[in-house]
Amino acid sequence: MFETAAVIILLSVFISGARLLKGPTVFDRILAANLIGTKAIILILLLGYIYGRPHFSDLALVYALINFIATIALLRFMERGRLD
Amino acid sequence: MEIKLILSGIFIFVGCFFVITASIGILRLPGFYLRLHAGSKADSLGQTLVIIGLIIYEGFNILSLKMLFVIIFIYIANPTAAHAIAKAAWVEGLKPWRKRND
Numbered sequence: 001m002f003e004t005a006a007v008i009i010l011l012s013v014f015i016s017g018a019r020l021l022k023g024p025t026v027f028d029r030i031l032a033a034n035l036i037g038t039k040a041i042i043l044i045l046l047l048g049y050i051y052g053r054p055h056f057s058d059l060a061l062v063y064a065l066i067n068f069i070a071t072i073a074l075l076r077f078m079e080r081g082r083l084d
Numbered sequence: 085m086e087i088k089l090i091l092s093g094i095f096i097f098v099g100c101f102f103v104i105t106a107s108i109g110i111l112r113l114p115g116f117y118l119r120l121h122a123g124s125k126a127d128s129l130g131q132t133l134v135i136i137g138l139i140i141y142e143g144f145n146i147l148s149l150k151m152l153f154v155i156i157f158i159y160i161a162n163p164t165a166a167h168a169i170a171k172a173a174w175v176e177g178l179k180p181w182r183k184r185n186d
Contacts, residue, residue, distance in 0.1 A: 002096075042135070057150040057151055
């Protein structure tokens with residue numbers, strides 16, 4: 001069950017990666033990168049259950065925080081041209 | 085035990101359906117704001133359903149509490165990121181998609 005779900009999530013990561021590669025504007029790429037990052041949270045949780053180590057949920061929590069901050073920082077840089 | 089497994093499987097695969105629908109919408113829709121619409125709402129619903137399925141499979145302990153924190157954070161962070169992307173694109177001057185023949 002977890003293996004099948006992980007394969008489906010991985011397939012959707014590849015479909016989003018196509019938009020990441022061909023997006024016309026930079027905001028398409030930022031959107032696709034944000035989506036791939038939030039799918040990686042689910043993938044880390046499922047991978048923990050596949051390998052029998054469910055304590056990977058700490059990693060998932062930290063990854064969620066870092067992904068959100070990365071998206072906000074990238075958008076701030078796009079809007080103002082600097083990060084402060 | 086069996087009913088818990090079946091219920092978590094149903095939640096996980098419905099969530100996978102929503103996630104892959106959001107990805108196809110990201111790839112296929114014509115305009116940027118339409119893609120943002122597909123990617124922000126359906127994707128957070130699908131991820132939440134997958135994590136709810138994992139919580140049902142796990143039971144009630146400290147791990148499921150951490151996964152509940154992940155759900156709460158997704159529901160705070162994902163609409164905020166979508167709003168920030170839309171505002172940045174609008175400030176940049178990106179026009180919404182229209183049909184050609186109007």
